[in-house]
Amino acid sequence: MEQKICLIGKGNVGTSLLQLLNEKKEEIMQKFHVDYKVIAIFEHDGGLINKTGINLQEVLNKGKDFRELSYWNPGIKALKELGNLDANICIETTPTNPDNAEPALSHIIEALNNKINVVASNKGPFYLHYEKIKKLAQENKCSIRYEATVASCVPALSVKEGLIGNTITSINAILNGTTNYILSRMTSEGIEFSIALKEAQELGYAEADPTLDIEGYDAAGKLVILANELLGWSRTIKDVKIKGISHINAQTIELASVDELVIKHLAIAENGKLVVEPRLIEKDSPLNISGTLNVIELQTKYAGPIILIGRGAGGFEAASAILNDMINITIKQK
Numbered sequence: 001m002e003q004k005i006c007l008i009g010k011g012n013v014g015t016s017l018l019q020l021l022n023e024k025k026e027e028i029m030q031k032f033h034v035d036y037k038v039i040a041i042f043e044h045d046g047g048l049i050n051k052t053g054i055n056l057q058e059v060l061n062k063g064k065d066f067r068e069l070s071y072w073n074p075g076i077k078a079l080k081e082l083g084n085l086d087a088n089i090c091i092e093t094t095p096t097n098p099d100n101a102e103p104a105l106s107h108i109i110e111a112l113n114n115k116i117n118v119v120a121s122n123k124g125p126f127y128l129h130y131e132k133i134k135k136l137a138q139e140n141k142c143s144i145r146y147e148a149t150v151a152s153c154v155p156a157l158s159v160k161e162g163l164i165g166n167t168i169t170s171i172n173a174i175l176n177g178t179t180n181y182i183l184s185r186m187t188s189e190g191i192e193f194s195i196a197l198k199e200a201q202e203l204g205y206a207e208a209d210p211t212l213d214i215e216g217y218d219a220a221g222k223l224v225i226l227a228n229e230l231l232g233w234s235r236t237i238k239d240v241k242i243k244g245i246s247h248i249n250a251q252t253i254e255l256a257s258v259d260e261l262v263i264k265h266l267a268i269a270e271n272g273k274l275v276v277e278p279r280l281i282e283k284d285s286p287l288n289i290s291g292t293l294n295v296i297e298l299q300t301k302y303a304g305p306i307i308l309i310g311r312g313a314g315g316f317e318a319a320s321a322i323l324n325d326m327i328n329i330t331i332k333q334k
């Protein structure tokens, strides 16, 4: 079975996906009898189109200089070309825009209107316009999956399929690696927030402008996606009560430690409410994870807590989640 793929956004995640598809081509063919043929790769300033299949090795060999390829078409836009491509799956990996979810939102809408299935790593559209996107996918009989948007490769959304006979009642999670790194370092080293943040920036764990992470907006977006998907809610980021971690100091952390407690930046969905804020938890709580890890604790009605822990970021981590989604969509079509 052949599946034609269109990739929008050839950055860290997009390029990692191309590498995965190239490396795993034979394995995917053997295991799933699917040939994923990438027919278009779009960037903000142009694209590569080859309807018989792009040579991925050639693109990867070029690295950042892929625009030097003879068939690079400057100026073409994914939004204009999507309808002419006859693609089966559109992969959306452009940067997240927390204000209006663009350009990803328009890409997703255009793909669905052209009856193209969608896999996205960009969370903006889902925490701002979840209902609209789901409805459009349904109307066009398309699949839309976005596992990479929450905790990257951790199967935070597809766990729902494994718990189909159970009922998830609440979520307690740590969904932002940057804030968890900062709080972990403040706890283990007794250092102040500003020093831990600088360290995180030097190690590449925090952006030059870390506001979205440290003020809780990134975690809040992921929490909305989790709650909508796993609890069946229908919320947007405006429904989340959000408090960041920049006001926490070394003294507060030390005081908590005297009582065998630690401060963690928790994302909580329970009793109809969504909250992201620093909370005191027991030192031996399963939520007390260190470094840049993510953790998701699901309370279930018939089996108590279920806990997922793993790396919440990274190009290949996200790409592997995208490939999961692609395979899931394809298998269900068969």
Ligand SMILES: NC(=O)c1ccc[n+]([C@@H]2O[C@H](COP(=O)([O-])OP(=O)(O)OC[C@H]3O[C@@H](n4cnc5c(N)ncnc54)[C@H](OP(=O)(O)O)[C@@H]3O)[C@@H](O)[C@H]2O)c1
Pocket: 008, 009, 010, 011, 012, 013, 014, 042, 043, 044, 045, 078, 093, 094, 095, 096, 103, 121, 122, 123, 148, 149, 152, 312, 313, 314, 315, 318
């Ligand atoms: N990196 C991770 O660990 C991770 C994990 C999970 C989810 N995500 C999400 O996945 C998405 C991609 O992340 P990333 O780390 O790969 O970001 P990135 O490295 O910045 O890649 C995004 C790419 O999209 C391109 N782009 C921008 N506007 C575009 C447009 N209108 N049309 C086509 N391409 C466009 C960018 O080009 P220019 O740079 O030239 O503008 C860039 O090459 C983000 O939404 C992110 O939040 C990332």
